[in-house]
Amino acid sequence: MVNHGVPDTVIGNMIEAIRQFHEQPEEVKMELYSRDSKQRVRFYCNGDLLVSKAANWRDSIGFDFQGGPLDPETFPSVCREPVQEYMKHLINLREVLSGLLSEALGLSTDHLERIECMKTENLVCHYYPSCPEPEMTLGATKHSDPSSLTVLLQDNLGGLQVLHQGHWVDVPPAHGALVANIGDLMQLITNDKFKSVEHRVLAGRVGPRISAACFFYPSATHRFKPYGPIKEFVSDNLPIYRETHVGEYLAYYRSKGLDGTSALPHFKLA
Numbered sequence: 001m002v003n004h005g006v007p008d009t010v011i012g013n014m015i016e017a018i019r020q021f022h023e024q025p026e027e028v029k030m031e032l033y034s035r036d037s038k039q040r041v042r043f044y045c046n047g048d049l050l051v052s053k054a055a056n057w058r059d060s061i062g063f064d065f066q067g068g069p070l071d072p073e074t075f076p077s078v079c080r081e082p083v084q085e086y087m088k089h090l091i092n093l094r095e096v097l098s099g100l101l102s103e104a105l106g107l108s109t110d111h112l113e114r115i116e117c118m119k120t121e122n123l124v125c126h127y128y129p130s131c132p133e134p135e136m137t138l139g140a141t142k143h144s145d146p147s148s149l150t151v152l153l154q155d156n157l158g159g160l161q162v163l164h165q166g167h168w169v170d171v172p173p174a175h176g177a178l179v180a181n182i183g184d185l186m187q188l189i190t191n192d193k194f195k196s197v198e199h200r201v202l203a204g205r206v207g208p209r210i211s212a213a214c215f216f217y218p219s220a221t222h223r224f225k226p227y228g229p230i231k232e233f234v235s236d237n238l239p240i241y242r243e244t245h246v247g248e249y250l251a252y253y254r255s256k257g258l259d260g261t262s263a264l265p266h267f268k269l270a
């Protein structure tokens with residue numbers, strides 16, 4: 001447990017703003033509708049709809065800061081200020097977490113910062129409508145995140161589960177709490193010392209459920225920089241993974257969709 005420093009009001013405003021965006025008339029949201037991940041601010045339903053076998057019961061609005069700052073004018077006005085305010089705090093939190101994770105790995109405090117593996121952000125704000133037959137589908141199918149680290153804000157409805165020793169375990173919402181999840185890139189660069197967490201979201205009869213996932217990635221200038229297991233973790237062990245870069249990792253991850261299998265084995269050395 002870490003004091004994340006994001007005031008309750010900022011969290012409350014953010015949840016409310018996401019709700020307001022998604023509860024606008026369809027035609028207003030459609031102005032931002034895009035299935036093109038190069039579109040930096042976009043509204044979409046099921047990022048993996050065209051490659052996945054089953055649809056997830058949710059809509060999303062994404063803000064992709066990976067290519068540098070976004071002009072706030074491009075944000076929908078209903079959520080402009082709350083999103084900007086929330087992201088200011090998350091950027092501070094990223095520094096704290098980056099230091100703590102480096103230390104937990106036995107590296108110098110600034111190690112992860114220096115290799116810039118969580119330098120940029122992609123914020124995705126989800127809306128899971130109430131579902132009349134929740135046992136027939138999922139809010140989000142089993143997956144691990146492709147990022148280095150994800151910081152997740154969820155409202156008070158619950159539904160998030162993590163896979164622990166073969167069992168799905170609820171991550172009950174705690175007022176004002178954020179959840180930090182290790183992503184695939186972190187697992188790759190730590191040569192499995194940190195494991196990315198497999199998780200899913202149940203669909204619920206009670207809704208809407210609102211959440212915001214902030215994915216931290218290497219900086220955009222490092223989109224094609226090779227990342228492989230950090231040398232400190234391969235001195236006693238063999239490297240488990242080959243080098244890859246964010247461009248390649250995300251392209252493979254997206255081509256697969258959230259099909260319930262991890263993208264990481266594809267990058268394993270034989």
Ligand SMILES: O=C(O)CCC(=O)C(=O)O
Pocket residue numbers: 124126140145152154160199201211212213
């Ligand atoms: O909505 C949630 O709690 C989880 C969202 C998530 O796993 C994701 O966006 O990758």
Ligand SMILES: [Fe+2]
Pocket residue numbers: 143144145199213
């Ligand atoms: Fe996720």
